[in-house]
Amino acid sequence: MAQVPVRPVRGGLPAFLVLAGSGIAGGVLLASCSAPANGTATPREPEVIYDTTCGYCHGHNVGPIIRGRQLPAETIEFFVRNGSGAMPAFKPTEISPQELSALSEWISTSKADSTEHGQ
Amino acid sequence: MNGFSRRDMLRAGAVGSAVMASQALASPLNGTRMLPAEMDRDVFAAAIKELRSIVGNDWVFADAQSTVSYNKSFIPDPEGLYLPSGAVAPASVEEVQAILKVANKYKLPMWPVSTGKNMGYGMATPASNGQMVLDLKRMNRIIEVDPDLGTALVEPGVTYQDMHDYLEKHNLPFWLDVPTVGPIVSMLGNTLERGVGYTPYGDHFMFQCGMEVVLPDGSILKTGMGSVKNSTTWQAFKWGYGPYLDGLFTQSNFGIVTKLGMWLMPKPPVYKPFMVRHPDADDIGKITDTIRPFRMNNLIPNGVLIMGAAYQLAMFHRREEFWSEEGSIPDDVVKKAAAKNGLGMWNTYFALYGTDEIIAATEPIIRGAFEASGGEVLTEEDMGDSPWFHHHATLMRGGMSLEEIGIVRWRGNGGGMVAFAPVAPAKGEEPKAQTVLAKEIMGKYNFDYAPAYAVGGRELHHIIFLMFDKSDPEQEKRAAQCMEEMITRFGEKGWCAYRSSISTMDLVADQYGDTNRQVNARLKRTLDPNNIIAPGKQGIG
Ligand SMILES: Cc1cc2nc3c(=O)[nH]c(=O)nc-3n(C[C@H](O)[C@H](O)[C@H](O)COP(=O)(O)OP(=O)(O)OC[C@H]3O[C@@H](n4cnc5c(N)ncnc54)[C@H](O)[C@@H]3O)c2cc1C
Numbered sequence: 001m002a003q004v005p006v007r008p009v010r011g012g013l014p015a016f017l018v019l020a021g022s023g024i025a026g027g028v029l030l031a032s033c034s035a036p037a038n039g040t041a042t043p044r045e046p047e048v049i050y051d052t053t054c055g056y057c058h059g060h061n062v063g064p065i066i067r068g069r070q071l072p073a074e075t076i077e078f079f080v081r082n083g084s085g086a087m088p089a090f091k092p093t094e095i096s097p098q099e100l101s102a103l104s105e106w107i108s109t110s111k112a113d114s115t116e117h118g119q
Numbered sequence: 120m121n122g123f124s125r126r127d128m129l130r131a132g133a134v135g136s137a138v139m140a141s142q143a144l145a146s147p148l149n150g151t152r153m154l155p156a157e158m159d160r161d162v163f164a165a166a167i168k169e170l171r172s173i174v175g176n177d178w179v180f181a182d183a184q185s186t187v188s189y190n191k192s193f194i195p196d197p198e199g200l201y202l203p204s205g206a207v208a209p210a211s212v213e214e215v216q217a218i219l220k221v222a223n224k225y226k227l228p229m230w231p232v233s234t235g236k237n238m239g240y241g242m243a244t245p246a247s248n249g250q251m252v253l254d255l256k257r258m259n260r261i262i263e264v265d266p267d268l269g270t271a272l273v274e275p276g277v278t279y280q281d282m283h284d285y286l287e288k289h290n291l292p293f294w295l296d297v298p299t300v301g302p303i304v305s306m307l308g309n310t311l312e313r314g315v316g317y318t319p320y321g322d323h324f325m326f327q328c329g330m331e332v333v334l335p336d337g338s339i340l341k342t343g344m345g346s347v348k349n350s351t352t353w354q355a356f357k358w359g360y361g362p363y364l365d366g367l368f369t370q371s372n373f374g375i376v377t378k379l380g381m382w383l384m385p386k387p388p389v390y391k392p393f394m395v396r397h398p399d400a401d402d403i404g405k406i407t408d409t410i411r412p413f414r415m416n417n418l419i420p421n422g423v424l425i426m427g428a429a430y431q432l433a434m435f436h437r438r439e440e441f442w443s444e445e446g447s448i449p450d451d452v453v454k455k456a457a458a459k460n461g462l463g464m465w466n467t468y469f470a471l472y473g474t475d476e477i478i479a480a481t482e483p484i485i486r487g488a489f490e491a492s493g494g495e496v497l498t499e500e501d502m503g504d505s506p507w508f509h510h511h512a513t514l515m516r517g518g519m520s521l522e523e524i525g526i527v528r529w530r531g532n533g534g535g536m537v538a539f540a541p542v543a544p545a546k547g548e549e550p551k552a553q554t555v556l557a558k559e560i561m562g563k564y565n566f567d568y569a570p571a572y573a574v575g576g577r578e579l580h581h582i583i584f585l586m587f588d589k590s591d592p593e594q595e596k597r598a599a600q601c602m603e604e605m606i607t608r609f610g611e612k613g614w615c616a617y618r619s620s621i622s623t624m625d626l627v628a629d630q631y632g633d634t635n636r637q638v639n640a641r642l643k644r645t646l647d648p649n650n651i652i653a654p655g656k657q658g659i660g
Contacts, residue, residue: 052280056302056521061435061506081188085534085590086527088236088303089191091243092180093208093256093276 043099046106053090054107059116063087068112073104080104153183153204155228155249163204166225170207173217178257181205189235189252192242193527193536194620195599197592201244201621203230206252212377216337218253219375222651223335229253230653231375233275233308238300238524239538239584240312241621246655256305258377261285263354269293269383270328270354275307275376280519282306286383293383295517296320296422302519307379311369312618315573315580317514319472320384321422322575324369329353329380332368335647340364340374354380370618371639372653372660373646384517387472391482392512394502395494396463400450403554403572404547405492406467407579411545413488414576418481419469421515422573426466428457429569431507433529433586434522438567447562461505467494468511526569526584533590537598537622539583539605541614545574553581553614560608561585564601580617606630619657628658 057063063086066076077100083089095103154163167181180186181204189206207229209215222229230250235243243252259276264285271282279301286293295301296316298309310323320326329343343359344352357365368374397406406425413419429448432441441456442448454464469485471478486496502508510522527536543549550572558568566585573580583605587598599622606616606623610630619627628636639659643650647660654660 052284052302056519057524060522062522062525083188083191085532086193086524086536087534088238088242088524089188091188091206091235091254091256092185093178093254094234094303 043096043102046099046103049095049099049103050107053095054103055116057087059113059118061117065112065116065118066107067110067116071108073101073108076104076107077101153202153249155204155226155251156247158225158227158249162225163227166221166227167205169221169224170218173214173221174207174209178208178210179205180207189243189254192244193239193534193589194241194244194622195535195537195587195589195595195602196244196622197596197599200248201241201246202248203243203245203252204249206243206254208254208257210257212258212331212333212339215253215255215333215375215377216339219333219335219337219651222251223649226649226651227251228651228654229375230656231255233305233311234278234303235308236300236304237308237312238527239536239620240618244621246621246624246653250653253375255375255377262378264289264291264383265354266291268355269385271306271381271383272329272354272378273306273381274378275305277306278303279306283517283519291383292386294318294320294386296323296326296384297514297517297519299514299523300521301517302521306381307376310379310381311376313369314618315422315575316517317422317424317468317511317573318384318470318517319420319422320382320517321573323381324366326382327365327379328355328357328382329378330365330368330376331378332374332376334374335649335652342368343380354382367642370657372656373642375652388474389478390470390472390516391478392468392470392499392508392515393485394497394508394511395467395469395489396497397465397467397492397494398454398463400454400464400554401551402465402493404551406465406494406547407545407550407572407574408547409488409492409494410467410469410574411577413485414545414574418485420472421470422575423467423469424511424514425572425574425579426468426507426511427568427570428453428462428464428466429567430526430571430584431462431466432456432460433526433567433569434510435506435525436529438529446565447558448567460507461502462507463495466507468515470512470515526586529567529569529586530594531588531590533588535587535589535595535598537585537587537602537620538618539585539602539609539620539623540616540618541581541583541609542617543572543579543581543614545577545579549614550579550581552612553609556608556612557581557583557605560605561601563604564597566598566601581614621655624655625658 059065080090171179186205189203228250230245231253232243233255255275258274260274261277263272279297296318298314298316310327313324315321329345332340342365344350344356368376442452489496513520527534543553561568571582585598587594589595606626615630616627643660650660
């Protein structure tokens with residue numbers, strides 16, 4: 001019977017989900033995902049953030065392709081924090097300053113992904 | 120063609136740095152507009168100092184530059200009435216309590232957001248200037264998932280993506296129910312707005328079970344079974360004992376919700392999505408009458424979307440590809456463009472869940488009814504790689520997508536969108552009349568009617584996203600006027616919104632009548648005498 005494909009997830013899991021404390025506890029409850037709150041947790045890898053946020057629009061019919069274009073990192077940071085047109089702004093509580101600087105650098109220097117498509 | 124060029128990006132970067140540099144000098148302490156009404160600058164500065172001592176310097180944003188992410192919204196705000204004074208981001212319930220103490224002491228209003236992605240309704244911006252955003256995103260723990268009961272207890276910052284990843288990682292046989300913008304929005308925030316999704320668990324508040332709320336005086340209320348000592352049923356039984364309180368904390372400003380219980384849908388063995396294509400704009404009546412009995416007897420179990428052709432086109436295309444005139448895009452142009460893309464004027468998405476036998480028994484009954492209404496019933500095999508079919512098939516199994524954000528740039532690069540969502544009973548004549556009225560009013564203001572109807576059990580949420588170009592001040596002003604006329608004239612017919620943009624909260628609240636407003640005001644005075652939580656939210660306080 002028809003089963004629609006899940007969008008491929010290219011990266012891993014957000015850091016706070018893979019930290020200690022997960023698993024079946026006593027066979028009843030999954031123990032809490034008791035990682036520290038965002039910002040004090042281990043920063044997520046740029047690929048993970050790209051896959052779980054940016055990549056849903058950019059290169060996916062909605063936003064322009066931004067990989068493989070050597071866009072300046074500071075411009076990327078500006079767009080993320082300010083938003084632009086239809087793009088919402090992302091706050092320091094969503095993408096920490098440290099994560100943003102690594103993400104911008106990664107996008108800026110990343111190769112084009114041939115599976116991405118424009119609008 | 121539709122993207123921004125590298126030169127645009129560079130230009131924006133240059134302008135951005137310039138703006139940011141000048142903003143850095145302009146602390147809100149230098150101007151009154153961004154401060155809460157009647158708040159002295161020194162008082163604001165003293166409050167900020169205390170907030171910093173609670174959450175640390177990094178998590179208080181009190182100058183124009185660091186607050187910039189909190190200002191972005193899609194809605195029209197031609198007079199600049201909805202700007203926060205700053206933001207504070209606690210990491211724990213104790214910090215929320217301490218912040219509210221400071222807010223009470225200085226009478227500094229706090230506008231809570233979970234992820235602040237209330238798109239089309241104001242994003243993170245407050246209902247009046249100068250409120251401080253209480254950004255709960257750092258509270259992002261999935262506290263508990265019960266694999267037997269399929270229940271979850273989450274904090275405000277948990278997005279649907281987080282829960283999706285969690286379920287996958289732990290190989291748990293449950294599906295989420297998502298709004299169309301799941302990856303970046305909060306399960307808790309969406310549910311408090313009484314948001315909707317498209318699986319059989321589509322009415323989120325219906326599938327919510329138990330809350331923890333910090334009240335304005337700092338005390339903590341656990342609703343339902345949560346207050347019982349040693350309770351094991353907090354996420355299992357909604358109603359508790361005595362008056363049911365959870366509703367008081369949805370679409371309201373009576374407390375800060377710090378935990379929320381939700382039910383998760385058991386993953387069905389078989390899932391089959393459908394699209395029904397209807398050719399004409401006035402088919403909406405027939406479609407509604409066809410769906411109603413199936414939603415009432417649950418043969419169609421999910422939150423059905425009836426998508427107008429213009430909405431569908433706007434997801435992946437721009438207006439200029441079809442129409443370059445200032446006036447509203449005519450039906451025949453929309454119809455032609457839709458047909459080219461395998462779409463009808465209305466495209467109805469429903470799904471069947473269960474086993475092959477159950478679906479084989481149900482499908483012919485539903486198919487027959489839709490065909491009798493003049494619709495073509497189509498499956499994945501028929502639709503091939505249609506991005507629209509794929510998108511809705513993803514939603515109806517609670518999958519992750521942001522494709523609908525594309526509609527925000529339909530009218531131009533500036534991006535602009537405000538939502539009006541009146542409710543209609545599921546009787547064909549009423550949505551038909553609503554469509555006529557919406558088209559007439561939007562036509563008067565030169566906007567395009569791009570609707571979606573989200574079908575509940577016995578009603579439809581008529582989702583009218585007014586798309587405009589926010590970089591054009593004249594259009595922005597016109598969008599605000601158009602919205603006001605729509606709300607007013609729909610209200611005269613008894614059709615009111617289920618939810619509202621921050622810019623029209625009073626207008627909608629008035630339509631629900633004086634007594635309703637007074638009861639809410641009395642509750643507000645009792646629970647929050649200093650009016651420190653989200654004054655103006657839903658017209659309260
Ligand atoms: C194209 C498009 C499609 C959309 N599709 C859908 C859809 O299918 N279904 C749908 O429901 N919505 C939809 N939306 C609207 C919106 O984006 C979502 O509803 C989103 O989930 C709301 O934002 P959020 O989850 O970040 O909540 P937030 O912005 O964090 O919260 C919303 C409001 O709830 C209150 N609040 C939040 N947290 C708390 C708290 N902890 N305590 C007290 N009060 C609180 C505040 O008043 C806040 O303003 C759509 C928007 C767009 C642009």
